[in-house]
Amino acid sequence: MKNRYAYFIGCTIPFRASNYDQATKKVAEKLGIELTDLPDAGCCGLYFELINEMTYLSMAARVLSMAEEKKLDLMVLCNGCNGSLYRANKKLKENPELKDKVNEVLAEVGREYKGTIEVKHLIRVLYEDVGIERIREKITNPLTNVKAAAHYGCHLLKPSEEIMFDDPHNPVSLDRLIEVTGAKSVDYYDKQQCCGGYVLAADAKTAYRMTGEKLAHVKAAGADMLITGCPFCNVMYDANQKAAETETGQQYKIPVLHYPQLLALAMGIDAKELGFEQNRVRPDMKLFLKE
Amino acid sequence: MDLREELKSEIDGKTISYCFSCGMCTGGCPSARLNEKYNPRRILHRAVIEGKIENDIWLCTNCYTCQERCPTKTKVADIISFMRRIYVKEKGIPEFIKPLVTNLQNCGFTAPIGELENKRRERMGLPPMKTNDEIRKIIEKTGGGVK
Ligand code: SF4
Ligand code: SF4
Numbered sequence: 496m497k498n499r500y501a502y503f504i505g506c507t508i509p510f511r512a513s514n515y516d517q518a519t520k521k522v523a524e525k526l527g528i529e530l531t532d533l534p535d536a537g538c539c540g541l542y543f544e545l546i547n548e549m550t551y552l553s554m555a556a557r558v559l560s561m562a563e564e565k566k567l568d569l570m571v572l573c574n575g576c577n578g579s580l581y582r583a584n585k586k587l588k589e590n591p592e593l594k595d596k597v598n599e600v601l602a603e604v605g606r607e608y609k610g611t612i613e614v615k616h617l618i619r620v621l622y623e624d625v626g627i628e629r630i631r632e633k634i635t636n637p638l639t640n641v642k643a644a645a646h647y648g649c650h651l652l653k654p655s656e657e658i659m660f661d662d663p664h665n666p667v668s669l670d671r672l673i674e675v676t677g678a679k680s681v682d683y684y685d686k687q688q689c690c691g692g693y694v695l696a697a698d699a700k701t702a703y704r705m706t707g708e709k710l711a712h713v714k715a716a717g718a719d720m721l722i723t724g725c726p727f728c729n730v731m732y733d734a735n736q737k738a739a740e741t742e743t744g745q746q747y748k749i750p751v752l753h754y755p756q757l758l759a760l761a762m763g764i765d766a767k768e769l770g771f772e773q774n775r776v777r778p779d780m781k782l783f784l785k786e
Numbered sequence: 787m788d789l790r791e792e793l794k795s796e797i798d799g800k801t802i803s804y805c806f807s808c809g810m811c812t813g814g815c816p817s818a819r820l821n822e823k824y825n826p827r828r829i830l831h832r833a834v835i836e837g838k839i840e841n842d843i844w845l846c847t848n849c850y851t852c853q854e855r856c857p858t859k860t861k862v863a864d865i866i867s868f869m870r871r872i873y874v875k876e877k878g879i880p881e882f883i884k885p886l887v888t889n890l891q892n893c894g895f896t897a898p899i900g901e902l903e904n905k906r907r908e909r910m911g912l913p914p915m916k917t918n919d920e921i922r923k924i925i926e927k928t929g930g931g932v933k
Contacts, residue, residue, distance in 0.1 A: 532913050535894075538921060542890075649849045694817065701820045773906075
């Protein structure tokens with residue numbers, strides 16, 4: 496089993512979702528995964544995909560070069576970072592001319608991109624590298640009272656032609672990862688719908704209506720909570736749930752957990768060590784207790 | 787450069803010629819469902835017929851539903867991202883993105899991560915995040931920043 500990764504958390508996590516970071520580290524420790532922090536890595540370059548391609552690729556290559564220096568594959572926690580870094584890595588590996596141009600830019604900051612490592616999202620690491628069976632061995636507190644709804648988000652799976660993980664139309668990885676905790680993964684309408692986060696700045700009304708639609712579907716399916724694997728989706732559903740309620744005139748009251756928070760509870764890790772003070776809509780902690 | 791020529795200059799942009807206007811992209815698009823001003827098929831159509839880009843390109847969530855469903859493998863979402871870059875080249879960075887870019891130039895993150903955030907991280911047993919000026923240098927070198 497691969498068990499060492501360079502660990503990239505991007506911008507949204509340290510700004511608004513350090514609980515995701517904290518829970519991931521607890522889970523990694525239990526699973527024997529060694530994570531190497533990159534505290535000065537900064538941003539993956541995602542937004543420059545919409546502004547200037549050379550800036551985007553150079554920023555992404557800078558982060559990739561940091562993992563290369565440590566000779567480790569790069570684990571990311573954010574779907575946005577996954578899309579941006581995975582695709583930049585692929586594009587640069589396939590285009591030597593583009594790689595040379597990027598390296599001219601990186602020379603400015605004393606770095607070089609070589610194209611020697613892979614990018615993997617946490618959910619992919621857990622599902623492919625660790626595997627459900629190894630995770631099962633660590634479950635000591637099966638969460639049999641919990642009904643959870645999986646939110647995959649977009650850039651964990653898509654564009655599927657490039658990312659090639661799971662099935663973009665009917666994904667199963669996160670559902671399986673929820674089920675191994677002992678919880679029931681509840682199906683709901685329009686499961687693949689986007690959180691809307693990407694248009695928040697341009698058109699908050701559309702974004703919040705999109706967020707609200709999914710919360711309404713999750714509620715209608717009778718789920719106790721929504722489970723995310725992306726800090727930005729999490730912010731949309733949790734921290735911005737009030738704003739979505741104001742926009743749609745509905746009440747949702749759906750707690751939103753980062754997947755490793757759920758997994759950690761099933762591994763018997765104390766909720767106090769999982770940063771729940773940063774979850775806006777508090778889950779009913781009694782749901783996680785042994786019967 | 788004419789928009790149509792410009793789209794053809796790039797590998798994803800070229801796929802705009804595959805589109806036969808079936809409308810599947812718009813049918814599955816969450817932004818189109820929630821905002822009648824938005825319609826990805828119309829964005830492609832307008833680009834091909836009139837050679838024009840309008841402000842509605844900024845309403846795409848980049849969710850890739852259209853691209854995954856398109857029967858002709860037109861790279862709808864990637865084309866819209868490419869159109870955004872063309873828009874920026876002509877008209878500059880839209881106001882609503884500028885704060886993010888300014889933050890990146892100042893500290894290397896899209897949001898200012900300071901004492902408050904790092905104190906919280908410390909309480910959680912996590913290492914503090916460090917700002918960097920390498921990203922500012924990269925933005926300057928590639929000309930991507932707020933002027
Ligand atoms: S789904 Fe594809 S072929 Fe159909 S209108 Fe959209 S881009 Fe064109
Ligand atoms: S990527 Fe953009 S155009 Fe395509 S379905 Fe999503 S929001 Fe609509």
